[in-house]
Amino acid sequence: MWKPDRQSKKPLYEQIADHLEQRISYGEFPPGSLLPSERKLAEQLGVNRSTVILAFAELRSLGIIESRSGSGTRVSQYKWGATPKHTPNWKRYAEGGSFLPNVPFLRRIREALNQNPTLVDFASGELSADLAPMDEIASLMRGHHYTSYLGYDNPQGYTPLRQALEKYLVKYRDIQTTESSILITSGSQQSLFLITQCLLSPGDAVAIEDPSYCYSLPMFQSAGLRLFRLPVDRDGVQPEEIRNLYKKHRIKMIFTNPNFQNPTGTVLNDERRNKLLEIAAELGLPIVEDDPYSLTDYAGVPRPPLKSMDTTGSIIYIGSFSKIAASGLRIGWMVAPNSIVERLADARQQMDFGLSVIPQQVAGQFLKSEHFEPHLDRLRMQLLYKRDLLIEALQKELPDLIQFNIPQGGHHLWCKLVPAVNDAKLLEESIKNGVVFVPGSVYGSDSGFVRFTFARAKAEDIGPGIAGFAKALRELIH
């Protein structure tokens, strides 16, 4: 992102005016379009708001922009010559499509992190840089020739990676399958996108856990699905609820995350697993099992997935490297019946023509390498260490204002706030105090819950981050 040069003799406001004029003349802000607000620009460029006000005044005097009180600052319609030509009404197009924008809280968090990368990040659901196997992957990349083929890939994904996953799934997830049942995707997000777009129709009812990651995904709404809740308690969901939902709403699919559920960290107990499978088989209902966290099990003995008990072929299984290795590889996978894999592979070709072969080659090598197991061992220890740092900090800063169950795996701690506070105000106050988290309502909960991700923040930032959060919370309740 461009920033003004503080060493230059040219005043900051002039530099900013020139920069904006350039972006306007290049078409980034066409005639009639709204410029970012003075506040937002000041944040982005790291200057005082008064400097932006001066820059805007400069552009206004040149006839390049116009401000009207209450409606912000726009690029002048007449900027590009005497004859007013019609620029498309881009705003209408940006708002016109059927695919929905992200939930406002998540956009606000992303914006805050973009503007201030020093915020302590308890929001992003991924590993910190030091937990990713960067050196291991770098050494694999130096040692192998990854460019023997750079054409369009097999629609199901790179075959040697699917072969490596076939072995991985038997060894680590107790899932028997063959490469022809595996679809490589750009992470769990794309797996879920393909399922909601291609296997369900607008108006279809589906059951999702409450709270659940799925609520944070506008893709469920964009696909026109009706969402029904399966409440999660300490032992996961109550399978009997499914029968009721089926009777009332004819639900067509069940989405579940049985191991270290996002956001609650709970594990579905064995009795409920059997019951869930029994009811799904009885009703002929497919289950989508999202399983990103199992290998982070701090005890080092990952619980098997539901899929390993699936004798009726009812489960589409989703896995990924994002939470156990590196989200930036963008490698996930799905195990599903043949007809489903073929359908989704075909649709994905239409959407993006498949994945780059290079990260698939890297991921396949990493899976087969001697680095994989030591990486997992180290990851588990580090996550456990960070979990404990987080709990310690919370117990120190907010002993009586917060409640939680202690997760035995995964990236997240799900907390209930004892005092009643407004989600939006708490987030804004926290940002001011140098920390972001995800308000529980994003996952479909009532307000008064918070998801802290301890995988992403640096260990040394966890204490100060929670101190900032505690300050924000105490500010609001006093």
Next chain:
Amino acid sequence: MWKPDRQSKKPLYEQIADHLEQRISYGEFPPGSLLPSERKLAEQLGVNRSTVILAFAELRSLGIIESRSGSGTRVSQYKWGATPKHTPNWKRYAEGGSFLPNVPFLRRIREALNQNPTLVDFASGELSADLAPMDEIASLMRGHHYTSYLGYDNPQGYTPLRQALEKYLVKYRDIQTTESSILITSGSQQSLFLITQCLLSPGDAVAIEDPSYCYSLPMFQSAGLRLFRLPVDRDGVQPEEIRNLYKKHRIKMIFTNPNFQNPTGTVLNDERRNKLLEIAAELGLPIVEDDPYSLTDYAGVPRPPLKSMDTTGSIIYIGSFSKIAASGLRIGWMVAPNSIVERLADARQQMDFGLSVIPQQVAGQFLKSEHFEPHLDRLRMQLLYKRDLLIEALQKELPDLIQFNIPQGGHHLWCKLVPAVNDAKLLEESIKNGVVFVPGSVYGSDSGFVRFTFARAKAEDIGPGIAGFAKALRELIH
């Protein structure tokens, strides 16, 4: 793909029966689901159909599968135990979603290429392996450290790649822009997918070229768009047609590929470029300009894009590495007004959480490297050489049965067949003769046209491939 072991003492049919039983028991083919036909399995496994018939008989005698005449072979409902449990009706799910499957001709071509990789491929719109800069990219990958960051990427794409593209666009495409107006995508396909999903609504009318690549993309139909035709002649589209379409159908967007159009290879002439921009500005209509081929201009002086003349901010510009470097990198880009880039970046996060950073790093390094220009020079020469081989072969084999204009850039030769033949029969006959092409009707044309891609086939295969095609054509007209 698994193949039976011809060295084994175990008969082929028994190996196949065991293999199928395994895949069935793993859930790839759940109870009640249809198995591939005997013909298809025989092709896939490289055995006689009678071997598959024996394997099926074996499985039938074990009660694992059931055949009914006319409805194919299915996995037995009772396979998994005495109590019949209900497996989801996966077939209904596979057919249920709103996103449409690929056009049948393209699925048939892909299937044929999967089953017989020795077919001469005049169908796939990409470079042959020897035209991709594999050694150059391998040397860049050995020399750089690509793993300094492996987390989720900036939603608009990796910033250093956007900075490299900013320079590239000025130098090679005469487009002034800034990194903040650039969105990195997984190739032009994803750019078009995002535009059709997020900026248009079901029922919207759009203008596309006739013939055009867009007709081959079910994403246009999946988005519920109404497509109207702009006929392409030797000099591209006739812009005046746009006014008529706007009056009659209130079209909301124009899709065009002005340089070396896919499939016709034509270049929009200067007079029409001016007129097109004038009419779009007059009507306030956005243009989506797809520009994958310009840098292949055989004369070495790439024609500028429409976007370089866009003074009203009417154009969304789409570029890609797929046709000039390597489709397997899956790197494309879009230049658009700020509101559009932000909207599409946000939506893409929902669909796949962004691209892998590794190929973006590689692409950025390649663009800035000393390899880029020599690669382009070599590419142009090689494409010209292959174009001439194709023309020579056609003139030798089918001097009086085929007509075409000679393209000055791009990957494709668009041919009119003089005799009337059925598209589907010609394709099947050609597959039998060892060659695939794309029937013109895939691009919205009447039958009697063929697109030959000369970029993909090896130089030495072009002559024999056309001989196979000529044999197929002559067979059908006699």
